[in-house]
Amino acid sequence: MTPTPDGQDLDETLRALPKVLLHDHLDGGLRPETMIELSAAIGHELPTTDPQALGRWFVEAAGSGSLPRYLETFTHTLAVMQTAEGLRRVAREAVLDLAADGVVHAEERYAPEQHLERGLTLQQVVDAVREGFAQGEAEARSAGHEIRVVQVLSAMRQADRSDEIAALALANRDAGVVGFDIAGPEEGFPPSRHAAAFRVVRDASFPATVHAGxxxxxxxMAEALHVAGAVRLGHGVRLADDVHEGPDGSWRLGLLAHWVRDRRVPLEVCPSSNLQTGAAASVAAHPVTLLRRAGFEVTVNTDNRLQSGTSLSRELGLLVREAGWTLDDVVDVTVTAARHTFLHQDERHALVDRITGPAVPPGAARPGRHRA
Structure with missing residues (x-):
């Protein structure tokens, strides 16, 4: 087992590790300074115009323990993402912030239907985000960091535009859009409401990930898998309700848990976000550790960096400090994320090689590179 560094050394080690992010919302990762500038330009009132205080407000407001209350914070972020200029800036800065944290591949999701209030079309929204990502990638590259950021388009599950968003995703599959999703309030808005949209993307051999669990x-989660045809589960932490550890260390799984584990369906777990919405009581007791020990395909993600005041390195560091994870565990879940991106297989192989190559901290275990 690789010795795990402490304190600042751990932070630096985690930032240096090439990381893969599968579940991060574009409208949940804005810089407070940018929100203040863009809000002033359009006359939108924020809770405060002090950048540090605004950052704290988002974390506190999102930490109510309620998913609906958590989602209300997006009123402010969405307000400044209604023009092509605003979208390009937010997308560009997201790439730069992820690159600064050592992320080398990110799948950023957002709901195009939420960015139409000032006259943009759905296609113009996607174009503006793509342009911002390209600008950010070029700037990161010039600074010596190679990063690729692609789009996952979400349809709001409480609305009725999923057919449009599915068609939009397919129309842009060769222009940086790699997946389809539904997001928003989970309770009362099951995937079956959007079965037609999921059927369209499935028939087009296009992947879907669904917020579930x-x-x-x-x-x-069962509907996400069997009705929507999801190949990844967004969060999925409630699967732990179907997983039980015996006193002798053996595992007893229910039918759904067996289905997920047998088929190696990856879980896009977001620890800090789950604490805020009440899906977990603490990092130490978070189901991610149990699920990983039980053999599930676990990945670690940020969900909303602004609302959680977090980064991918911070999420991994919390698991090391509070849940007993080792550096080997961190590398392993990072490789798992690389293996389950919505890239093609040869691109995933190259990404795994990048993670398991020389940039891995000295002495860290190197998982099998190209496991099927």
């Missing part, structure tokens, strides 16, 4: 339980 965050605010609702096993039935929600």
């Amino acid at each position: 965050e605010d609702a339980g096993l039935d929600s």
Whole structure:
């Protein structure tokens, strides 16, 4: 087992590790300074115009323990993302912030239908985000950091535009859009409401990831898998309700848990976000550790960096400090994330090689590179 550094050394080690991020919301990762500038330009009132205080407000407001209350914070972020200029800036800065944290591949998700209030079309929204990502990638590259950021388009599950968003995703599959998703309030808005949209993307051989098992339980995840055809589960932490460890260390799994583990369906777990929405009581007791020990395909993600006041390095560091994870565990879940990106297989192999190559901290275990 690789010795795990402490304190500042751990922070630096985690930032240096090439990381993969599968579940991060573009509208949940704005810089407070940018929000203040853009809000002033359009006359939108924020809770405060002090950058540090605004950052704290988002974390506190999102930490109510309620997913609906958590989602209300997006009123402010969405307000400044209604023009092409605003979208390009937010997208560009997201790439630069991820690159500064050592992320080398990110799948940023957002709901195009939420960015139409000032006259943009759905396609113009996607174009502006793509342009911002390209600008950010070029700037990061010139600074010596190679990063690739792609789009996952979300349809709001409480709305009725999923057919449009599915068609939009397919129309841009060769222009940086790699997946389809539904997001928003999970309870009361099951994937079956959007079965037609999921059928369209499935018939087009296009991947879907579904928010499930965050605010609702096993039935929600079952629909995500069997109705929506999801190949990844966004969050999925409530799957732990179907997983039980015996006193002798053996595992007893329910039918759904067996299905997920047998088929190696990856879980996009977001620890800090789950604490804020009440899906977990603490990092130490977070189901991610149990699920990983039980053999599930676990990945670690940020969800909303602004609302959680977090980064991917910070999420991994919390698991090391509070849940007993080792550096080997961190590298392993990072490789798992690389293996489950929505890239093609040869691109995933190259990404795994980048993680398991020389940049891995000295002495860290090197998982099998190209496991099927």
